[in-house]
């Protein structure tokens with residue numbers, strides 16, 4: 454039976470598909486079914502709050518107008534909106550959020566992605582992405598300053614000559630020094646990416662300055 458054409462098609466086409474589904478889908482689902490999914494509020498951490506606060510100091514006028522105070526709830530609100538914008542603006546057409554365990558990707562982007570990172574509201578649906586016109590963003594947080602992001606979203610070519618990334622003027626009320634509700638949200642979201650890792654770049658400086666004062 455296995456040497457007939459139909460047999461090969463069954464084993465190759467259906468059999469291996471079923472095995473892959475069981476090992477990559479069903480087994481992990483069973484393993485992690487008891488892990489509670491965290492809410493946006495629960496994934497707000499000191500690193501992203503630090504960035505959110507930094508944004509509030511840098512753009513006090515629009516921050517006050519759209520978010521009021523810096524706290525876990527307003528930060529979670531910004532993260533939710535940021536994620537929606539990431540989906541709605543199609544950022545995922547050009548950016549992945551998954552460091553693969555191949556091709557030495559970790560040398561360029563940091564730790565290989567782990568299952569536990571995706572167990573929260575902001576990862577539904579996950580933004581793995583399908584192609585990389587731009588760099589992977591899953592460890593983007595802390596890599597750049599907020600004013601860098603503001604100018605880059607306003608006009609990528611100003612910082613990265615020849616960049617194919619579109620400009621997002623509707624993230625701003627005026628120039629790049631006036632990010633609006635959406636601009637603040639997307640910056641907070643981008644600074645959140647990877648903030649759950651010890652390797653978050655700015656955090657070391659933050660810890661140093663905490664202990665000095």
Ligand code: HEC
Nearest residue numbers: 542543544547586587588593596609613616617618619643
């Ligand atoms: C047409 C493809 C495309 C789209 C759509 C796109 N980007 Fe990009 N992005 C790029 C490319 C290419 C780069 C690298 C060149 C540069 O810095 O502009 C980049 C760079 C970036 C960087 C800087 C990464 C670093 O540290 O060097 C960030 C952050 C970023 N994009 C976020 C976003 C977000 C958020 C969106 C959606 C609002 C978005 N991008 C939409 C192509 C794209």
